[in-house]
Amino acid sequence: RCYENASSQDVCQAPLITAATCVQGGDDPCDGNSACEYDSTAGGYRCLARQTAGQACTGDTDCAANLYCDTVGSDTCVGVKAEAQVCTRAAECAAGLECRANDAGNQNICRGLSSAGEACQNIGDCEPGLDCRLDETGTRTVCRGASPAGERCESTADCASGLDCRYDDAQTEQVCRPVSGQGEGCESELDCAAGLECRTDPATFRDTCQGPAAAGEPCSDEDDCNAGLQCLYDPADGRNECRTLAGLGDACTSDGECGAGLRCRDLSEDGNTVCTDLLDPGSPCTDDGECLSGYCDEYCGTEPDAVDYEICDGL
16 A cells, blocks of 8 residues: 655555554554554554454544444444444445445445445445436436336436437326437427427427428428428418419419419409419519500600610509
8 A cells, every 4th residue: 555654755565564663644554453653652653453342442443454433332342244234324334335225215224336226325326337316106216227218217318328318298207218200299309300300280289200291281381391382371271281382373362372483463353363473563564465454554764864664554
């Protein structure tokens, strides 16, 4: 072990036996059966024998190795306790054991590291590779390894590789889950498989993983729909649906329903609007056939430098 010698240097040396000269300070250089204390007879510090079993003591350091001071009973040195024996503090337990609650949680005993499923108070109580957290019932802490899919969790760190911790589909408790597929619950896009996004289902108002919606499927906005589709209100179904853009001559209710370059207008003045490429009044034109009114009239400028041009006349 590493100790400080008489020259105040740290040196590696074997523990000193009883009666050997020692230097007090730092770790005790004496073996477990003696302690570095002042010897008034010799006039210096020596390894003086510790008390043996049955001898009087005031603290654990008074006792030799594998003994502790029974300060609540006989005030004598007694042997350390084996595994599973009742204890009140760690010094009462044999080497490699600690004093903590048994699995029932109602009594402290000398015990080693806990294995999977055994009670614990912190991660230091558990065997390597295990951590201390609530069991499946959520009523007590036990040593556990990484949780598989479906088991309850408090954070993603509790879960096996490839799983994350989030609420189950019933939204009742957090469990370890793989990425969600089509229609399965989610909290963010990170919860969803590739190609899916987390959004509110218009039918159930739940957040689920969904791919792009096809024509006729419900939607909340245009981002929900496949390419080339728009999210438009369908009065027949009373909801927004992904729909193809209307072509030339197709019925419409607004410009947004019409394809590129088309506008939604009433051509017959009967209230039935269709998508058209005809120009609104006031639009520049070159021919009557380009205008909704059927008239492309010359517009005369009034300024000295104004240029005459043609626009669609009003109806």
